[in-house]
Amino acid sequence: MSTKPTMKEVAAAAGVSVMTVSRAFRSDASISDDTRERIRNVADELGYVFDAVASNLRSQRSGFVAVTIPSINNANFADTVAALSGRLDPAGLQVLLGRTNYDMAEEERLIGQLLRRQPEALVITGGHHTERARRMMQNAAIPVIETWDLPQEPLGNVVGFSNADAMRVMVAHLSARGYRKIAFIGGDSSFDTRGADRRRGFVTAMQDRGLDPSRLITVGRPPVSMREGAAAMAILLDTLPDTEAVIAVADPAAFGALTECHRRGIRVPDDIAIAGFGNFEISGVSVPALTTIDPFPARMGEQAGELIAGLLRGKVTKNGPTLIEIEPQLVARASTGAG
Amino acid sequence: MSTKPTMKEVAAAAGVSVMTVSRAFRSDASISDDTRERIRNVADELGYVFDAVASNLRSQRSGFVAVTIPSINNANFADTVAALSGRLDPAGLQVLLGRTNYDMAEEERLIGQLLRRQPEALVITGGHHTERARRMMQNAAIPVIETWDLPQEPLGNVVGFSNADAMRVMVAHLSARGYRKIAFIGGDSSFDTRGADRRRGFVTAMQDRGLDPSRLITVGRPPVSMREGAAAMAILLDTLPDTEAVIAVADPAAFGALTECHRRGIRVPDDIAIAGFGNFEISGVSVPALTTIDPFPARMGEQAGELIAGLLRGKVTKNGPTLIEIEPQLVARASTGAG
DNA sequence: ACATAACGTGTTAACGATAACATACATGGA
DNA sequence: TCCATGTATGTTATCGTTAACACGTTATGT
Structure with a gap:
């Protein structure tokens, strides 16, 4: 018993051929319930473990x-x-x-x-x-x-x-609620391609409505963390304080942005609106709850x-x-x- | 080219034996740099993909x-x-x-x-x-x-x-800050064994200090979500309003509890203290930031x-x-x- | 009752790689 | 010069399982 038993050992112990042992371990094989159970018991006793590697090679699956x-x-x-x-x-x-x-x-x-x-x-x-x-x-x-x-x-x-279309929907939502000066917080677009698509979608959606698409804050490599979302919001509030709404590339960043507002006593949404993406759990639990997009x-x-x-x-x-x-x-x- | 090439095809195309091809793909093998490069090029041209399954079977690794x-x-x-x-x-x-x-x-x-x-x-x-x-x-x-x-x-x-010891540390912290009526929020302990260990650690640590260990709120199966943390906090505030501090089995639940306080206008930590476990990012970003335990x-x-x-x-x-x-x-x- | 099908099991070879050993040739020290 | 040593490559057998086929026995239909 020093070496791991194979079907061969199980077959010998059960008094059947190796092929029958193989069949005992497959659902589609034709084998009597009797034999199957007997072989499985023997295998259990020997501590046999089916070798998926060998199986894969032979069956090419x-x-x-x-x-x-x-x-x-x-x-x-x-x-x-x-x-x-x-x-x-x-x-x-x-x-x-x-x-x-x-x-x-x-x-x-x-x-x-x-x-x-x-x-x-x-x-x-x-x-x-x-x-x-x-x-x-x-x-x-x-x-x-x-x-x-x-x-x-x-x-x-x-x-x-379409990540771009998702942003279009969000811009439409904010636009319908009267927001005009809308910013976007995202990561370095040369890495996160989906994030880059969202940013691109934001820009074209803004342009289509005749709105200024240049309020773009970039913070580090994706995934944009909560902390980075907060940092981005700090930059935004410092440099473009008249911004009315912010879309973050994803909910964690949006939540980070929200916390920065809390720290500064800025009211959301009264002073500034915030939206995210992904419908992460936090967006439904935070105070206030965050508008987001659910990609299912x-x-x-x-x-x-x-x-x-x-x-x-x-x-x-x-x-x-x-x-x-x-x-x-x-x-x-x-x-x-x-x- | 209908079927995927194997080392055999590569060997034939390169004019060497299969074994030499095998060596060309292993770092430890003795083979001339010349031959190795030639074989790799041939393999690339043929679209050869190393078959880890066959390798695993033969090498038993x-x-x-x-x-x-x-x-x-x-x-x-x-x-x-x-x-x-x-x-x-x-x-x-x-x-x-x-x-x-x-x-x-x-x-x-x-x-x-x-x-x-x-x-x-x-x-x-x-x-x-x-x-x-x-x-x-x-x-x-x-x-x-x-x-x-x-x-x-x-x-x-x-x-x-030790999950239990971690709770001991947390109870010590709260105790040192003067909290006496401390509650624990966790999931159904019959599932999450680590959560159960933490609860057990909480109970014994409380007992060791002569404090009441019976403020236990159980909410559903683990992992305890933010939402469930909020729900647990709601129950706690309704049923044991004199509670001074809450330890949640993990940070997400702690954060959920915090949001429930926000919704009710209860101040943290002035009215009630909250602590979590895990040092998740949210615990450092939330307002207020959450005391927690970092298990590294x-x-x-x-x-x-x-x-x-x-x-x-x-x-x-x-x-x-x-x-x-x-x-x-x-x-x-x-x-x-x-x- | 007999042909035929269905079922349960065995035999053989193979999946694609590599371990182990063998071999050919070059190199070098005495 | 000759043998020991090293380097690069080839040959053979094998890892543990299953596909494909063969075969004997037991149902099934007419």
């Missing part, structure tokens, strides 16, 4: 779905992954998670690493990638799903939304999972890639005078 | 370190995983992450799943497990590290801290990674399991009248 997210510590992405994982689980698929740290070069490296594990599908957060990363994904000959974005040139399937992260995860399960189950070749657009929803709350 | 965390969406655990991952990366090890959802039965199932992938080490969040899970981990014959806890009967190595999640991840890298590199059998205790640190802030 890894059971992995590779997933990349910018950060593990982000409720939005976590919700997508949780929903995805929940949908894939019953299909016998396991999520192999990697984080890109909001960096396309890191994403490229990561995708290379993940593909070596022979995943059966690839779920990528975002629609901007290096040329090399694009090539790797296209050559992989597995379903690819881009999420949290609506890429111009999709690699394959997409389950996402869990729904994206479910849809992606559903799509993958379908693509891998059906041998039928789809008539081309699927595009599922999720419509982000404005959640109007007290921080913009609503709710 | 998966390159995986399996890690379980209660929730993906938790900054504390995420920090531990990020640090761990960062330390394992240079050692060529990849984190295979699974979430238990604060559920020991789910943990058991998950561990079974993970072990099939032949991980080289196992990092588990928490020190409470089902009997069957314990057995599986012990039989696995790989290094096991329990974190975020200080188990009575460790399975192997431990990189953690990143440090735990680094230490665990360091330990694993050492154990897997050195063939030398250690003289038994390692125990690394991290000392959580009180972070006194305005919400308890400090700072």
Whole structure:
């Protein structure tokens, strides 16, 4: 018993062939309930552990779905992954998670690493990638799903939304409530491509309404933290004190901005309105509650999972890639005078 | 080119043996720089992707370190995983992450799943497990590290801290500042074992000081959300209005409690003090900033990674399991009248 | 009752890489 | 000069499982 038992040992102990042991551990195999139970008991006694690595090699199916997210510590992405994982689980698929740290070069490296594990599908957060990363994904000959974005040139399937349009909705909301001098707080756009899309959406939406789109505060690399949101608000209040409303690239930054107002005795929304993005829990709990946009992260995860399960189950070749657009929803709350 | 190329195809194209191709992709192998580069170029042209599955089977090394965390969406655990991952990366090890959802039965199932992938080490969040899970981990014959806890009967190595002691420190802090009627807000203790440990620590610490330990508010399953923290605070203010200080099982719940005070016009800390646990970002940003305890999640991840890298590199059998205790640190802030 | 199908199990070879050993050639010290 | 040593490459067998096929036995239909 010094070495870990294999099916061979189990087979010997149970008096059957290795193949029968193999069948005892698969749901679809034809084997009598009797034998199956007997073998499982024997296996348990021996402390046998099924070797997925060998199984993967022989069957050419890894059971992995590779997933990349910018950060593990982000409720939005976590919700997508949780929903995805929940949908894939019953299909016998396991999520192999990697984080890109909001960096396309890191994403490229990561995708290379993940593909070596022979995943059966690839779920990528975002629609901007290096040329090399694009090539790797296209050559992989597995379903690819881009999420949290609506890429111009999709690699394959997409389950996402337009970050720019989301900002358009938010600008419309603020505009309708009478705000004119609206600022945007975001991170260094050369990294967070979704953040950059939101900023771009903000700028064009402002321009379309004949409003000044130049109140832009940039604070460090994404993800923009609460602290950075507060710092950005401090800069904004110091340099552009006549600003009437602020849109932050995401809720944590918006909340940070709110706290800075609290510290300075500036009333929200009476003196200045604040809005975020993502419908993180904090936006509903803070005082005042923050107006935000809900991109439905869990729904994206479910849809992606559903799509993958379908693509891998059906041998039928789809008539081309699927595009599922999720419509982000404005959640109007007290921080913009609503709710 | 219909099927994915293997080393065989690369070897043929480069005019070398398969073994030489294999060597071209390994850092430790003896091969001329010339040949290596030539082979890599050929491989690139063919779109060859290294097959880690086959490599794993033959070499009996998966390159995986399996890690379980209660929730993906938790900054504390995420920090531990990020640090761990960062330390394992240079050692060529990849984190295979699974979430238990604060559920020991789910943990058991998950561990079974993970072990099939032949991980080289196992990092588990928490020190409470089902009997069957314990057995599986012990039989696995790989290094096991329990974190975020200080188990009575460790399975192997431990990189953690005592949740109960942390509460002792917090009670001491509040007590020193003159608070006597102290309440505890937590989740259903039958699920979150670390939360239960903290509650237990609170009770004994209170008893040790001759204080009443019965102001306990329980709200739903862990993780206790901001909203639930607010709800608990509402109950507390309604039923035990003379309470002087509140300790929440974690910062998000503490923040939720704080917002409830804001909504009711109750001043913190003048009317009631609030403290949390975890040193989440929000505790430093909220107004007032929340007193909390920093368990140094990143440090735990680094230490665990360091330990694993050492154990897997050195063939030398250690003289038994390692125990690394991290000392959580009180972070006194305005919400308890400090700072 | 007989052909046929369905079921349960066994045999053989293979998935794609690498460990272990073998070999060819160059280098160098005595 | 000759053998020891090192370097670069090739050969063979194998990791643990499962696809594909074969085979004997037991239902099923007519």
